[in-house]
Every structure is written in structure tokens, then in C-alpha cells.
Amino acid sequence: MTESTYRIQGATGEWEVVIGLEVHAQVTSNAKLFSGAATAFGAEPNAQVSLVDAAMPGMLPVPNKECIRQAVRTGMAIGAQINRWSRFDRKNYFYADLPQGYQISQLYHPLVGEGAVEISLDEKNPDAQTKTIGIERIHVEQDAGKLMHDQHPTMSYVDLNRSGVALMEIVSRPDMRSPAEAGAYLKKLRTILRYVGSCDGNMEEGSMRADVNVSVRKPGDEFGTRTETKNVNSVRYVMAAIEHEANRQVDVLESGGTIVQETRLYDPDRNETRSMRSKEDAHDYRYFPDPDLLPLELDDAFLDECKASLPELPDAKRKRYETELGLSAYNAAVLTAEAETARWFEGLLAECAKAQGKPEAEVAKAAANWLLSELYGALNRLGKTIDDSPVSQAAGAELIALVADGTISGTIxxxxxxxxxxTGEPAGKIVEERGLKQTSDTGAIDAAIAKVLADNADKVEQYKGGKEALFGFFVGQTMKAMQGKGNPQLVNAQLKKALSE
Amino acid sequence: MSVDSKTVKKIASLARIAMTDAEVEAMVPEFNGILGWVEQLGEVDVTGVEPMTAVIPNSLRLREDVVTDGNIRDHVLANAPAAEHGFFGVPKVIE
Incomplete structure (x- = not known):
């Protein structure tokens, strides 16, 4: 456990920042939480709205089993207590994007209880600076519709496509002490959700958004009064909002003011938070159990399936890559940060093992290095994701095998x-047709070396006079003369021999 | 527990229901009548009795995750006081 040293320097001394996040994650499902309307992003306005979502009189909600299942699996993935008995409550408030006049949520008996997420603050060395962030609860609730204010001079437009889509609200304990910790937590949570498959984690499309609770205190003091900054929709903005809000609170306190517990909005264009005064008295939500819904009771069979269908989770996978595959902590962390990357890597690994007839552990390092340097570089250049890689796992494995058995050099x-x-052609065919095979013919290598040494007699003198760093130059020149096809080990060996004569 | 006209006004305002003073005054005894009736229920000793959530033994039914509804925009918008370009139109609300 690492103690954060992040402090805000005020006029009266150092201030510590206390942060808790409420993350709203859209549950991946075909249909909405309580209706059979679709959830797909980007549909025509109000095309994915049922009479339930539009809150027409007499319509009754029926919960979507998959949404419950995904929330339970998410809870299991963070080691949380799963409540076999939970209940839905109505959170009453009036707003144009909420046709029911209340949101169906779970205040008193949430589906998921306490759990924890382990974060790492050093990407290069993920085991060095870790911290456990407590999760207080996860409950499921309905999303609201979407308002558009700039389409008409006197009216706001309402699109209810999002109304009734299932959200998980994941509430952390106030365990974070710096913007970096909050950023790491949000990223880790996103990784876990994407592994579990319960949320796509797409912050641009609003699939994940955070309400950020911030307070400041002198180190060792009791918690200060917090403010809540609503609906921040990127890791970067969350970190910026915390930094700004904490500094604002320090300024207020140091100039003799007090912090008002209030809801604020983050404005990324101006990098500031400001008060949402209009919502002040809306906090009287008058929660009560939703009489349209019986309590949600889960049986063993349901819970067993949830547990059995969980994939290997990112931390376990990372540790396995280190211990069983012998990868560096950094490579293991990068490969497991996204579920897609890990999946692709494991496919590549299987192909490499097959192509070389060796156990995975023996081919893992070369496969990881190729993926992280060559393939990643190419994908970045082409602006593609790993899932639409132009080179398949089998094709990559063939190339890696050609290097491993000495047919071609790393440069080639x-x-x-x-x-x-x-061209999309396989590596073996390219090597064959273009004559790129590595040459292990010592005669050819010696001939190339002789020419390089003759052409650079001055450098040979310097080398023999003690300037040994020139060895690399000779290697480079020899490889160049051989169009990169010389077997590097042999070139090295033959050069050493030639230079010592 | 009983409510006064101030509480009734607050609840009306939270629900965005406009009420005249006369309506509020008429509502106060109605609210208190309901609350008094509920309070009577509190006289029953229910120590050790599980809360009853339904009058017949029943459990919550769940639906399968299948799209079975939607694509009824005209129906959804039919009774809206204002609708344009497929959206509901409401008086401008801006933060």
C-alpha cells in the first residue's frame, strides 16, 4: 500500500485531497433494463422507445435478466458481496429527460455490496506502487433521456432512446488522494468492465461517466465538506476537474469561506467547475420502494452461472504472463490492459507454439516483443485497432518463426x-520470392567483411588502437553490404576473428 | 406525523404541480387523513415478521435480453403537446 504524497500548497500550509467516484457504466445488453426496446448507439431520435420508456400510463417494468447478470458478474470480478435479495426504489425528481418523473434505482438494498479494486500508480512497474480502493456498492438503475438545447430558439428537444437503458452505478469509498489515483482507478475499472464484458467502457459515447466527489483537509484532520461534480466523461477530465475543484476549495477555505455541499458542473473548455444552483432543492428525492416491482431474488443456479462465465481477470492474467510466460512486468501490464490485446496475444502465442513446435512459454517473449513493437507501431501508423489488424495471428506467427529458426534476421x-x-502475402513466400533468406555461408560473410575492412582501413587502425566501440560500425557496414541478409551471430563471430588477426 | 400547508406546497413544487392556496388548504386535511390511516397500521406489533411484498406467493419475473419493442416513434410522440423532427419539444430548460 502506497501513501499518496500529493498535496496542494496553500498559504496556510499543505492540504490533502480526498476523492470518491460514482461511476455510471452502461450495461452491455440488447434491450433496456425494463423494456424490450433496443439500446444501440446512434439510432434515429425516439426510434428505440417503447411505451414503457415513454412512461405511458399503465405500462409496467419487467427487468432484463441479462442486465442483472452483468451487474452480478461485475460485482464478482471486484470480489464484492452479491446480495441475493435486492429491491428497486423510485428516486423522484422532475426533469424533461425523465418522463416517469422518477428513476428506478436501488437505494436501500443494492444488488452488489462491498468490494475492492486494486490500482497501480507505476505503469512500468505495476507491482511497485499499488493501492486498494474500496467499493461501497454497485446498484442497477435506469438512464435518462437526452436533451438538446441548441436546435430551436424557444424549445429544448428530447430524445428518449437512452431512457431506460441499464446503468450500473459503481460507488467507491473516499479512498483516493490524488488526481493520478482517481485516473488509475477509472482506467482499472474500465479494464475490468471490458474484460467482464458488462460495459464497453466507451467514454466518448457516454457508456461510462463519473460523478466526482472532492473535499480537502489538512493532513490528519477529519474529512472536509465535499462537492459533487457531475457527469465527467473522460479520464483526463476527471483528473483536471479534481485538481481544479480541490484548488478552488483551498482558496475558499483560506480566504475564510466555507465549502457548501453542492452539485457542480465541469467545463472542459474553461477547465473550471461551477455550481448547478438549479438542482439545489432537487436533492429531496423522496425515495420509496417501487410498487411495480417485486424484490429481486437470485438463486444458486443463477449465481453459479455468473461465476462460471467470468473470464480470467486482468490482474490474474498479468501475473500469469509474468510467472508462466516469463514476460517483463511492463510487457505483461501493457498486453493485459485491454481485453482485446490480451485475446489477440493469446491467439498469436498459440500460433507461434504451433509454428515452432515449442511450448508457449518458450515463444512468448519473441511474440510479445513483436506485437508490442512491430505490430503496435504499424497499427498506430494505420490508425487501426488490434481487432482489425491487417496481419492475422497465424501470419504473424509465421514471420516470428522465420526469425526464430534463423531463416531471416530481425532486420529483414x-x-x-x-x-x-x-501485399497481404505470407512471410515465407515473400522471403522465398525476394531472396531475403539469411545467409549463413561463412565464405560470403568473410568476403563482405574483407571488403568492409579494406574500405575502412583507417577505422580498423583506430579499432586496433583501442577504440572498440567501432565494432558496431563494422557490423553495420557488413550487414549493409550483405543487404541485411547476413546471419548476425555469424557476422559478429567472423568479424571478431577478422579483426583480431 | 402530519403535514402543514408549507409541506404540501413544497411537495407540489418538487412535482412541478401548480396549486392555488385554496387547493393547498383543501389538500392538507386529505394528506393528514391518509397519514393518520397509515399510522394506525403502526399500532400492529410486527416484531419478527418478515415484510410482506406480495399478497400471493410470487417472485419477480425477468425478461430475456431480446429486442421486442420500439420503432413506434409516431405512437410515442402522438400525444406530445409539441414534437419536431422526431423529438419531443419542451419549454427550453438550460443549466
Missing amino acids: AKQVFEIMLE
Whole structure:
């Protein structure tokens, strides 16, 4: 456990920041939480609205089993207590994006109880600076519709497509002490949700948004009064909003003011938070159990299936990559940060093991290095994600195998990969047709070396005079003379021999 | 527990229901009548009795995750006081 040293320097000394996050994550499902309308992003306005979602009189909600299942699986993934008995409550408030006049949520008996998320503050060394962030609860609730204010001079437009879509509200304990910890928590949570498959984590489309609770105190004091900044929709904005809000609170307190417990809005354009005064008295939500819904009771079979269908989670996978595959902590962390990357890597690994007839542990390092340097570089350049990689796992494994068995050198492999990207041809065919095979013919290597040494007699003198760093230069020149096809080990060995004569 | 006209006004305002003073005054005894009746229920000793959530043994039914509804925009918008370009139109609300 690492103690945060993040402090705000005020006129009266140092201030500590206390942060808790309420993350709203849209549950991945085909239909809404209480109706059979679709949830897909980007539909025509009000096309995915049933009479339930529009809150027509007499319509009754029926919960979607998959939404409950995904919330339970998410709870299991953070080691949380799953409540076999939970209940839905109505949170009453009036707003144009909420046709029911209340949101169906779970205040008193949430589906998921206490759990925890482990965060790491050092990407390069994920085991060095870790901290456990407590989760207080996860409950399921309905999303509201969407308002548009700039389409008409006197009216706001309402689109209810999002109305009734299932959300998980994941409430952390006030355990974070710096913007960096909040950022790491949000990223980790996103990773876990994407592994579990309970939320796509797409912050641009609003699938994940955070309400940020911030207070400040002198180190060692009791918690200060907090403010809540609503609906922040990126990791970067969450971090910026915390920094801004904490500094604002320090300024207020140091100039003799008091912090008002209130709801605020973050404005990324101005990088500031401001009060949402209009919502002040809306906090009287008059919660009560929803009489349209019986309590939600879960049986063993349901819970067993939830548990059995959980994938290997990111922390476990990362540790396995380190211990069983012998990857560096950093590589293991990068490969497991996104479920898609890990999935692709494991496919590649299986192909490599097959192509080389060796156990996965023996081919893992080369596969990881190729993926993280060559493939990642190419994908970045092409603006593609790993799932639409132009080179398949089998094709990548063939290339890696050609390097492993000495057919081509690492340098030539880079060229072959470029040609694969352009033509889509398999590595073996490219190497064969373009004559790129590595040469282990010592005669050819010696001939090239002799010419390089003759052409650079001055440098040979310097080398023999003690300037040993020039060895690399000779290697480079020899490889160049051989168009990169010399077997590097042999080139090294033959060069050493030639230079010591 | 009983309510006064101030509480009734507050509840009306939270629900965005406009009420005249006369309506509020008429509502006060009605509210108190209901609350008094509920309070009577509190006289029953229910120590150790599980809260009853339904009058017949029944459990919550769940639906399968299948799209079975929607694509009825015209129906959804039919009774809206204002609708344009497929949206509901409401008086401008802006933060």
C-alpha cells in the first residue's frame, strides 16, 4: 500500500485531497433494463422507445435478466458481496429527460455490496506502487433521456432512446488522494468492465461517466465538506476537474469561506467547475420502494452461472504472463490492459507454439516483443485497432518463426513485415520470392567483411588502437553490404576473428 | 406525523404541480387523513415478521435480453403537446 504524497500548497500550509467516484457504466445488453426496446448507439431520435420508456400510463417494468447478470458478474470480478435479495426504489425528481418523473434505482438494498479494486500508480512497474480502493456498492438503475438545447430558439428537444437503458452505478469509498489515483482507478475499472464484458467502457459515447466527489483537509484532520461534480466523461477530465475543484476549495477555505455541499458542473473548455444552483432543492428525492416491482431474488443456479462465465481477470492474467510466460512486468501490464490485446496475444502465442513446435512459454517473449513493437507501431501508423489488424495471428506467427529458426534476421523481418502489410502475402513466400533468406555461408560473410575492412582501413587502425566501440560500425557496414541478409551471430563471430588477426 | 400547508406546497413544487392556496388548504386535511390511516397500521406489533411484498406467493419475473419493442416513434410522440423532427419539444430548460 502506497501513501499518496500529493498535496496542494496553500498559504496556510499543505492540504490533502480526498476523492470518491460514482461511476455510471452502461450495461452491455440488447434491450433496456425494463423494456424490450433496443439500446444501440446512434439510432434515429425516439426510434428505440417503447411505451414503457415513454412512461405511458399503465405500462409496467419487467427487468432484463441479462442486465442483472452483468451487474452480478461485475460485482464478482471486484470480489464484492452479491446480495441475493435486492429491491428497486423510485428516486423522484422532475426533469424533461425523465418522463416517469422518477428513476428506478436501488437505494436501500443494492444488488452488489462491498468490494475492492486494486490500482497501480507505476505503469512500468505495476507491482511497485499499488493501492486498494474500496467499493461501497454497485446498484442497477435506469438512464435518462437526452436533451438538446441548441436546435430551436424557444424549445429544448428530447430524445428518449437512452431512457431506460441499464446503468450500473459503481460507488467507491473516499479512498483516493490524488488526481493520478482517481485516473488509475477509472482506467482499472474500465479494464475490468471490458474484460467482464458488462460495459464497453466507451467514454466518448457516454457508456461510462463519473460523478466526482472532492473535499480537502489538512493532513490528519477529519474529512472536509465535499462537492459533487457531475457527469465527467473522460479520464483526463476527471483528473483536471479534481485538481481544479480541490484548488478552488483551498482558496475558499483560506480566504475564510466555507465549502457548501453542492452539485457542480465541469467545463472542459474553461477547465473550471461551477455550481448547478438549479438542482439545489432537487436533492429531496423522496425515495420509496417501487410498487411495480417485486424484490429481486437470485438463486444458486443463477449465481453459479455468473461465476462460471467470468473470464480470467486482468490482474490474474498479468501475473500469469509474468510467472508462466516469463514476460517483463511492463510487457505483461501493457498486453493485459485491454481485453482485446490480451485475446489477440493469446491467439498469436498459440500460433507461434504451433509454428515452432515449442511450448508457449518458450515463444512468448519473441511474440510479445513483436506485437508490442512491430505490430503496435504499424497499427498506430494505420490508425487501426488490434481487432482489425491487417496481419492475422497465424501470419504473424509465421514471420516470428522465420526469425526464430534463423531463416531471416530481425532486420529483414522488419522489411518482410512491411511487405506483408502492403501485399497481404505470407512471410515465407515473400522471403522465398525476394531472396531475403539469411545467409549463413561463412565464405560470403568473410568476403563482405574483407571488403568492409579494406574500405575502412583507417577505422580498423583506430579499432586496433583501442577504440572498440567501432565494432558496431563494422557490423553495420557488413550487414549493409550483405543487404541485411547476413546471419548476425555469424557476422559478429567472423568479424571478431577478422579483426583480431 | 402530519403535514402543514408549507409541506404540501413544497411537495407540489418538487412535482412541478401548480396549486392555488385554496387547493393547498383543501389538500392538507386529505394528506393528514391518509397519514393518520397509515399510522394506525403502526399500532400492529410486527416484531419478527418478515415484510410482506406480495399478497400471493410470487417472485419477480425477468425478461430475456431480446429486442421486442420500439420503432413506434409516431405512437410515442402522438400525444406530445409539441414534437419536431422526431423529438419531443419542451419549454427550453438550460443549466
